[in-house]
Amino acid sequence: MAKEQMMTGCRASAEGAKAAEVEVICSFPIRPYTAIMMELAKMVANGELNAEFLHGEGEHAQLSVVLGASASGARAFTGSSGVGVTYAMEIYSPMSGGRYPAQMAIADRTLDPPGDFGSEHTDAMCTRDQGWLLGWADSPQEVYDNTLIYYRVGEDHRVMLPQMVCQEGYFISHIPDKVVLGERSQVKEFLPPYRPIGPLSLTHPVSHGPQIRPDQGAPMDAARAQTFLAVPKVIEEATADFNRIFGRKYDPFVEQYKLADAEIAFFIMGAHSNTCRTSVDRLRKQGVKAGMARLRWVRPWPTHQLAEALGHVKAIGVVETSTSYGGAMRGGNLIHELRASLYDLDQRPLVTSFMAGLGGETIWPADFDHMAKVLTEMVKEKKTRNYVHWIGM
Amino acid sequence: MQAFNYKFQQFEPLKSFKCVPEPEVYVPGHRTCAGCGPALNYRLVAKAAGQDTIFIGPTGCMYVANSSYLCTPYACSWIHAQITNGGAVASGIEAAFKVLARKGKHTGPFPNVIVMAGDGGSVDIGLQAMSGLMYRNHKVLFICYDNESYANTGIQTSPMTPYGAATTFTPPGKEIPEGKTLFPKDAPQLVIGGHPAVKYVATTTVALPLDLMNKVRKALSQPGPTFLHMLAPCPKGWLFPEHLTREMARLAVETGMWSMYEWENGAYKYTNVPKKYKPVNEYMKHQGRFAHLKPEHIAKMQAFIDERIKNVKERIPIPIPTPKQTA
Numbered sequence: 001m002a003k004e005q006m007m008t009g010c011r012a013s014a015e016g017a018k019a020a021e022v023e024v025i026c027s028f029p030i031r032p033y034t035a036i037m038m039e040l041a042k043m044v045a046n047g048e049l050n051a052e053f054l055h056g057e058g059e060h061a062q063l064s065v066v067l068g069a070s071a072s073g074a075r076a077f078t079g080s081s082g083v084g085v086t087y088a089m090e091i092y093s094p095m096s097g098g099r100y101p102a103q104m105a106i107a108d109r110t111l112d113p114p115g116d117f118g119s120e121h122t123d124a125m126c127t128r129d130q131g132w133l134l135g136w137a138d139s140p141q142e143v144y145d146n147t148l149i150y151y152r153v154g155e156d157h158r159v160m161l162p163q164m165v166c167q168e169g170y171f172i173s174h175i176p177d178k179v180v181l182g183e184r185s186q187v188k189e190f191l192p193p194y195r196p197i198g199p200l201s202l203t204h205p206v207s208h209g210p211q212i213r214p215d216q217g218a219p220m221d222a223a224r225a226q227t228f229l230a231v232p233k234v235i236e237e238a239t240a241d242f243n244r245i246f247g248r249k250y251d252p253f254v255e256q257y258k259l260a261d262a263e264i265a266f267f268i269m270g271a272h273s274n275t276c277r278t279s280v281d282r283l284r285k286q287g288v289k290a291g292m293a294r295l296r297w298v299r300p301w302p303t304h305q306l307a308e309a310l311g312h313v314k315a316i317g318v319v320e321t322s323t324s325y326g327g328a329m330r331g332g333n334l335i336h337e338l339r340a341s342l343y344d345l346d347q348r349p350l351v352t353s354f355m356a357g358l359g360g361e362t363i364w365p366a367d368f369d370h371m372a373k374v375l376t377e378m379v380k381e382k383k384t385r386n387y388v389h390w391i392g393m
Numbered sequence: 394m395q396a397f398n399y400k401f402q403q404f405e406p407l408k409s410f411k412c413v414p415e416p417e418v419y420v421p422g423h424r425t426c427a428g429c430g431p432a433l434n435y436r437l438v439a440k441a442a443g444q445d446t447i448f449i450g451p452t453g454c455m456y457v458a459n460s461s462y463l464c465t466p467y468a469c470s471w472i473h474a475q476i477t478n479g480g481a482v483a484s485g486i487e488a489a490f491k492v493l494a495r496k497g498k499h500t501g502p503f504p505n506v507i508v509m510a511g512d513g514g515s516v517d518i519g520l521q522a523m524s525g526l527m528y529r530n531h532k533v534l535f536i537c538y539d540n541e542s543y544a545n546t547g548i549q550t551s552p553m554t555p556y557g558a559a560t561t562f563t564p565p566g567k568e569i570p571e572g573k574t575l576f577p578k579d580a581p582q583l584v585i586g587g588h589p590a591v592k593y594v595a596t597t598t599v600a601l602p603l604d605l606m607n608k609v610r611k612a613l614s615q616p617g618p619t620f621l622h623m624l625a626p627c628p629k630g631w632l633f634p635e636h637l638t639r640e641m642a643r644l645a646v647e648t649g650m651w652s653m654y655e656w657e658n659g660a661y662k663y664t665n666v667p668k669k670y671k672p673v674n675e676y677m678k679h680q681g682r683f684a685h686l687k688p689e690h691i692a693k694m695q696a697f698i699d700e701r702i703k704n705v706k707e708r709i710p711i712p713i714p715t716p717k718q719t720a
Contacts, residue, residue: 023492023496024488024489024492050496051492052488052489052491052492054484055529056481056525057522057525057528058521060478060481060521060522061481061521061525064475064481064485064522065484065488066485067482068472068484068485068486068487068488068489069486069489070485070489071472071482071489072447072486072489072490073489073499074488074493076485090475090477090478091475091478094475200470201470202444202445202446202447202501202502205467205468205469205470206470206471207467208472208473209472210460210461210462210463211457211461212461212462213461213462216462
């Protein structure tokens with residue numbers, strides 16, 4: 001059995017890509033994800049990884065390069081952070097619409113202005129309607145694991161979609177943690193080689209991405225939506241296989257921490273869930289029946305799984321680390337979708353949101369204590385006074 | 394990367410029209426205008442390159458009018474790219490075939506990877522991706538089919554639109570009588586001037602089909618990036634009768650509005666240089682886009698062209714040193 005090593009999320013991401021034997025890599029420097037590419041560049045230079053390593057002239061080019069590579073039948077890998085993610089915006093829809101299952105590693109970062117290196121979910125969350133698979137890891141270990149799981153799901157012929165494997169900048173990307181890398185045999189058993197459908201070929205000529213008439217658009221959009229309905233089953237299979245082969249215990253969609261008898265719950269994703277977990281423990285000692293639901297996939301959104309996991313809770317606080325200015329709930333994004341997921345329940349929990357960790361700020365244990373107090377008051381009053389609470393101001 | 398012997402295709406020059414390969418690779422199915430220069434261009438390029446080709450088609454006339462769902466005119470593989478990123482998508486395709494060949498997943502000849510981009514997709518919004526491709530030494534042929542405007546959106550000016558041309562973004566009026574006031578970019582010079590990896594650059598037109606096909610074949614026989622600039626007259630955009638497409642291209646060469654040359658290993662070779670250049674108005678007078686110009690505007694154009702063809706006679710100096718090919 002492989003032993004534990006200390007490594008950052010960036011290194012774990014590169015190790016995941018290496019384990020997946022990615023064939024075309026395209027880089028462009030931007031903090032903090034760029035350390036992933038530094039690691040991969042060394043692996044290619046040392047001959048540990050038989051891949052083409054291209055220096056893209058920007059994030060737009062990075063995405064375009066992996067699109068071309070994926071269309072040609074190569075397993076392709078790229079990544080970015082912050083404004084780099086948004087610079088490539090044009091290419092996300094052609095990638096998913098063309099059904100090119102390349103992967104993008106995100107170490108997230110705030111958008112400008114002002115220039116800020118801090119972590120925030122806002123960058124990759126901007127792409128959530130572009131037809132990609134998308135989710136956050138909560139540790140370097142999960143970054144490594146997700147790299148393999150996302151390729152397996154994305155390249156499944158029932159899916160064929162590009163994937164964004166996200167981690168928090170700095171909190172995950174640059175703080176070393178214990179990671180167990182998979183054995184070659186484990187990876188081989190879990191992740192079959194990429195088998196493209198109708199790739200660019202000399203022997204079987206194909207046309208990719210021709211122009212359509214408006215009346216041909218709706219069926220194609222519907223087909224994409226239909227595909228997303230099929231993804232959850234593939235995720236369940238892949239997670240079960242991963243847990244079996246690698247000895248992990250992932251819930252496919254939502255990590256449920258002390259939720260079964262919880263009265264109040266935090267709904268969260270990514271690195272801050274680590275502080276949240278210890279806060280739940282502390283609150284429990286104080287007699288507060290707190291719990292945590294951690295989202296593992298933003299796309300596809302696990303509507304029914306969330307309703308099942310959180311339906312019995314009295315008040316939910318959505319910890320938002322991204323912004324949706326002028327949105328229905330006046331703050332973040334996740335609350336919109338969580339509220340919609342709970343809407344059909346006979347007894348709906350109260351749901352509010354906490355804008356926390358913005359600009360890369362740490363969410364402290366005391367912040368979770370404060371949030372718990374707000375949620376407890378909501379339970380007492382049986383009312384959501386405010387849609388949004390700004391934390392750490 | 395490890396030394397690996399890719400099976401790059403090599404092409405013999407076509408000595409005469411009798412030697413031109415019979416199979417058509419660009420076949421019926423497109424919806425371009427009558428007399429379309431770029432469509433004629435495409436057919437000749439595809440014929441010269443043959444079946445073992447992958448075309449990258451950035452958005453432009455040759456996407457919108459050419460590539461309708463379920464009836465594209467390509468008998469080889471083709472992929473759409475955004476108008477922005479033809480060079481980058483081609484880079485990814487070339488890189489993929491290299492690694493797949495190394496791993497034994499692709500056998501057979503290495504594909505001719507050809508970007509067919511309009512002038513905007515080459516040297517305006519597509520410039521960055523094109524430059525990245527040229528810099529990174531990919532074995533890709535980038536073709537700019539130049540119809541001197543954003544034509545499929547309704548004839549808007551591009552950086553390749555000549556001075557004095559009326560377009561829907563440069564309409565002549567009381568305040569701006571000449572319509573377009575700026576002079577165009579020089580596409581091949583942009584490539585030659587800053588990309589040491591580039592192996593071969595040439596200009597050609599649809600008026601000289603054999604020359605065009607041979608330049609394609611020469612470009613495809615190089616081990617690295619190459620660039621061809623092709624003048625492709627547009628009856629709808631330039632406002633001339635559609636049976637005069639080749640005639641316009643011929644007149645462009647005869648007046649010096651278009652120069653025919655090859656650039657290889659740092660040296661220029663000019664061809665089709667007229668003994669005596671015709672005045673530019675011999676070319677401009679046939680085209681409605683110049684109909685509003687006054688004599689002083691035509692004189693301004695003549696002065697610009699005189700300056701440019703002076704360079705043809707003097708031979709342009711080598712702008713940057715080119716590394717010699719090593720085995």
